[in-house]
Amino acid sequence: xxxxxxxxxxxxxxxxxxxxxxxxxxxxxxxxxxxxxxxxxxxxxxxxxxxxxxxxxxxxxxxxxxxxxxxxxxxxxxxxxxxxxxxxxxxxxxxxxxxxxxxxxxxxxxxxxxxxxxxxxxxxxxxxxxxxxxxxxxxxxxxxxxxxxxxxxxxxxxxxxxxxxxxxxxxxxxxxxxxxxxxxxxxxxxxxxxxxxxxxxxxxxxxxxxxxxxxxxxxxxxxxxxxxxxxxxxxxxxxxxxxxxxxxxxxxxxxxxxxxx
Amino acid sequence: xxxxxxxxxxxxxxxxxxxxxxxxxxxxxxxxxxxxxxxxxxxxxxxxxxxxxxxxxxxxxxxxxxxxxxxxxxxxxxxxxxxxxxxxxxxxxxxxxxxxxxxxxxxxxxxxxxxxxxxxxxxxxxxxxxxxxxxxxxxxxxxxxxxxxxxxxxxxxxxxxxxxxxxxxxxxxxxxxxxxxxxxxxxxxxxxxxxxxxxxxxxxxxxxxxxxxxxxxxxxxxxxxxxxxxxxxxxxxxxxxxxxxxxxxxxxxxxxxxxxxxxxxxxxxxxxxxxxxxxxxxxxxxxxxxxxxxxxxxxxxxxxxxxxxxxxxxxxxxxxxxxxxxxxxxxxxxxxxxxxxxxxxxxxxxxxxxxxxxxxxxxxxxxxxxxxxxxxxxxxxxxxxxxxxxxxxx
Numbered sequence: 001x002x003x004x005x006x007x008x009x010x011x012x013x014x015x016x017x018x019x020x021x022x023x024x025x026x027x028x029x030x031x032x033x034x035x036x037x038x039x040x041x042x043x044x045x046x047x048x049x050x051x052x053x054x055x056x057x058x059x060x061x062x063x064x065x066x067x068x069x070x071x072x073x074x075x076x077x078x079x080x081x082x083x084x085x086x087x088x089x090x091x092x093x094x095x096x097x098x099x100x101x102x103x104x105x106x107x108x109x110x111x112x113x114x115x116x117x118x119x120x121x122x123x124x125x126x127x128x129x130x131x132x133x134x135x136x137x138x139x140x141x142x143x144x145x146x147x148x149x150x151x152x153x154x155x156x157x158x159x160x161x162x163x164x165x166x167x168x169x170x171x172x173x174x175x176x177x178x179x180x181x182x183x184x185x186x187x188x189x190x191x192x193x194x195x196x197x198x199x200x201x202x203x204x205x206x207x208x209x210x211x212x213x214x215x216x217x218x219x220x221x222x223x224x225x226x227x228x229x230x231x232x233x234x235x236x237x238x239x240x241x242x243x244x245x246x247x248x249x250x251x252x253x254x255x256x257x258x259x260x261x
Numbered sequence: 262x263x264x265x266x267x268x269x270x271x272x273x274x275x276x277x278x279x280x281x282x283x284x285x286x287x288x289x290x291x292x293x294x295x296x297x298x299x300x301x302x303x304x305x306x307x308x309x310x311x312x313x314x315x316x317x318x319x320x321x322x323x324x325x326x327x328x329x330x331x332x333x334x335x336x337x338x339x340x341x342x343x344x345x346x347x348x349x350x351x352x353x354x355x356x357x358x359x360x361x362x363x364x365x366x367x368x369x370x371x372x373x374x375x376x377x378x379x380x381x382x383x384x385x386x387x388x389x390x391x392x393x394x395x396x397x398x399x400x401x402x403x404x405x406x407x408x409x410x411x412x413x414x415x416x417x418x419x420x421x422x423x424x425x426x427x428x429x430x431x432x433x434x435x436x437x438x439x440x441x442x443x444x445x446x447x448x449x450x451x452x453x454x455x456x457x458x459x460x461x462x463x464x465x466x467x468x469x470x471x472x473x474x475x476x477x478x479x480x481x482x483x484x485x486x487x488x489x490x491x492x493x494x495x496x497x498x499x500x501x502x503x504x505x506x507x508x509x510x511x512x513x514x515x516x517x518x519x520x521x522x523x524x525x526x527x528x529x530x531x532x533x534x535x536x537x538x539x540x541x542x543x544x545x546x547x548x549x550x551x552x553x554x555x556x557x558x559x560x561x562x563x564x565x566x567x568x569x570x571x572x573x574x575x576x577x578x579x580x581x582x583x584x585x586x587x588x589x590x591x592x593x594x595x596x597x598x599x600x601x602x603x604x605x606x607x608x609x610x611x612x613x614x615x616x617x618x619x620x621x622x623x624x625x626x627x628x629x630x631x632x633x634x635x636x637x638x639x640x641x642x643x644x645x646x647x648x649x650x651x652x653x654x655x
Contacts, residue, residue, distance in 0.1 A: 052551075052552065053421065053552040053553045054421065054426065054427075054430050054538065054539075054553050056276070056430050056433050056434060056539075057276050057434075057437075059434075060420075063420055067421075070552065075550050076550050076551075077550075100274055100537045101536050101537045101538050101545075101547070101551040101553070102550055102551040102552070103551075104536065104537050104551060105534075105536060105547065105549075105550060105551025106550070106551070126276050126277075127274045127275060127276060127537075127540070128274060129273060129274070129275060129276070129277050129280045130277070130280070131263045131264065131272075131273050131280070132263050132272055132273060132274055150276075150277045151277060152276070152277040152278040152280075153278070154277075154278050154279075154280075154281050154282065154440065155277060155280075155281065156281060157281075158277075158280065158281060162277075173277065173278060176278060176437060176438050176439065176440070177278075177434065177437055177438030177439075178434050178437065178438065
């Protein structure tokens with residue numbers, strides 16, 4: 001990749017901390033502020049969720065963030081505008097996370113052209129499995145946006161196929177079910193990562209269910225990084241537009257844990 | 262193009278967590294659909310438990326009153342559990358049992374599919390959990406109690422619009438949470454491949470019987486087959502064996518709610534646009550950014566913002582036509598069939614009856630129309646009473 005994704009894992013211990021938030025939760029100004037705050041606190045990549053009416057891969061915390069953001073008028077164009085404002089001062093690697101329908105409806109080519117113009121480096125689409133990725137991958141590649149592949153605890157024999165075509169990084173789903181904080185992650189992630197390593201040099205980061213520094217450290221030790229969404233979104237739900245210092249403190253602690261991995 | 266395509270529609274837009282399970286399901290289905298033992302078991306269940314074949318009833322009074330084509334009612338309302346849903350459920354639950362599953366989950370709108378799934382789970386001794394929009398648990402309280410009576414656990418879904426699409430969302434979430442012992446008994450010809458194919462095949466018994474029955478009764482094919490469409494399972498079942506018979510018109514009736522020129526409708530073909538949602542490419546009611554629109558219908562079973570991918574394809578190629586029918590027209594048809602033939606249809610099915618009332622006179626008296634009465638209307642009586650301003654509680 002020639003885009004900024006190559007920088008994500010270029011840290012002292014080659015481990016990354018990836019943070020997620022929903023665009024427009026609670027409003028666009030706050031999202032811009034939170035992203036810049038997360039960068040300062042050490043996030044290596046920020047995933048910006050473009051809200052969707054029916055986020056079937058999300059647990060309650062991020063579902064509610066989607067509802068708040070849409071209720072406040074956030075749109076795909078609004079999310080692009082957030083990126084534009086972040087890019088005025090920051091070069092932090094950015095990824096969009098959304099569902100296939102908003103991207104399809106915007107028009108794949110138009111969507112990824114805009115990503116390229118504004119500097120969005122990657123996209124994660126949880127309802128776009130390997131079998132359906134071709135229609136999105138072409139336009140994404142043409143505009144230098146990495147389509148991130150996901151690997152789940154149930155992927156088994158699919159790991160090799162998916163990993164061998166992956167680019168940017170691989171999103172390893174830690175657990176069954178939807179996003180959300182979990183007290184315990186029981187999947188044998190070590191063996192999944194081992195399978196991935198045999199198929200590709202593309203780094204892999206683990207997400208779903210991670211909330212504590214200990215979990216972040218453990219997951220980063222097993223892989224190349226930890227992805228955290230619901231725990232951050234929960235701070236935003238609790239503190240609204242005033243969440244910046246809480247996010248900053250939390251991201252700092254998680255980043256420190258990942259650096260210890 | 263990926264698997265399970267109907268023209269440009271269909272596909273498998275689903276999380277990676279569920280992909281291997283869909284592949285296993287497809288393999289199991291491809292194996293068992295040609296297995297004589299499986300088919301003998303299913304036929305026995307359909308005939309001896311569900312009461313098939315269902316009658317094709319000549320509605321003589323309705324025919325005389327409408328003054329055109331002879332009207333035949335395909336009486337899916339006479340099936341055990343009171344609707345066509347049992348056809349698909351018995352097939353899927355038997356398949357799930359063969360796959361070694363011990364637990365089934367399902368979404369339901371009006372509650373008919375939930376009741377059918379709870380029934381089959383009771384029969385097969387399987388654990389059963391049903392997801393139903395909170396709004397629907399309120400307007401179909403009787404069906405909630407029926408499901409509980411049958412041993413199912415009913416989860417009222419309080420996210421989003423609290424109707425059928427949200428019930429599908431939560432059932433998908435639950436399936437991705439627990440897939441190894443659990444089968445998702447999807448209730449309509451929708452979702453990711455192989456569901457639209459499996460559900461269509463299990464529902465095609467409707468048109469297989471109806472074709473034979475109409476040929477026996479009339480000596481020729483019908484001029485038209487009419488059915489209501491939400492996701493579209495009874496319509497797909499009623500159309501399927503007539504698709505090759507080009508002279509037979511296929512007419513699907515969508516819920517137009519308060520009217521297609523208002524925002525309160527669920528008329529996907531009339532008002533929707535191309536999209537990708539719930540595992541499939543098809544037509545959906547959505548806004549300019551691809552956010553799925555809240556839809557409305559008096560009928561909980563048609564209150565869905567999408568349509569099955571094979572219907573979308575039949576629409577694209579002009580093989581079937583889809584027409585909107587309003588709440589008011591459906592309620593009038595509900596009352597009409599009750600008084601004219603002594604048959605209380607489900608409010609969903611009443612949408613198809615309403616369309617037949619409009620078009621029957623356009624046909625000659627030597628022609629016939631088959632209309633699928635997909636379910637019985639007992640569950641709707643209280644809601645229709647409320648619609649007419651009579652306050653009764655079910």
